[in-house]
Amino acid sequence: DTGVSQDPRHKITKRGQNVTFRCDPISEHNRLYWYRQTLGQGPEFLTYFQNEAQLEKSRLLSDRFSAERPKGSFSTLEIQRTEQGDSAMYLCASSSRGEKLFFGSGTQLSVL
């Protein structure tokens, strides 16, 4: 069990650029979550995958955000035409049904 891995740890980009983050969950976990967290706040739900199926997506997620989990393994989160308001920590978590959530270390995004 190597834990949940996220890449990159930090990303600085200019407004209007596209960015993509990767998450590698714990191998036996079929559930994968993306959350976003800003300073002083709790994590905010973005989207959920069960295997390769995206079963829930937050209404807060604009059409500039897209996530995939091909073959039910790793997942990617892409943000197109980034805005300064997208600056946040993006967290990935995985779990098995009814079990604890295991989080990665997150990707800190700064949009200049």
Add this chain to the structure above:
Amino acid sequence: KQEVTQIPAALSVPEGENLVLNCSFTDSAIYNLQWFRQDPGKGLTSLLLIQSSQREQTSGRLNASLDKSSGRSTLYIAASQPGDSATYLCASPSGTYKYIFGTGTRLKVLA
């Protein structure tokens, strides 16, 4: 729609004190509740998970209780240490899949 509230928002205690962190949720139809610890700039570390059929869970100096009927959970930390300083978050399920988090309690244990 599930809403999760944590009180207090911040807490500072001397080393050795026992303390209680509170978590309230609005929808009591939950199947579990989880407590996490977060250090600055890091991801979340799972501390305890309480299933809906359980009333409490213990791990070392930590004890978490769950009262679904009142929509409350508490995290009890015994004999606090400076290394316990962190933000503690609770998360409650909302619907079938997602978890809703509180804003956390920032704990500082003074040596």
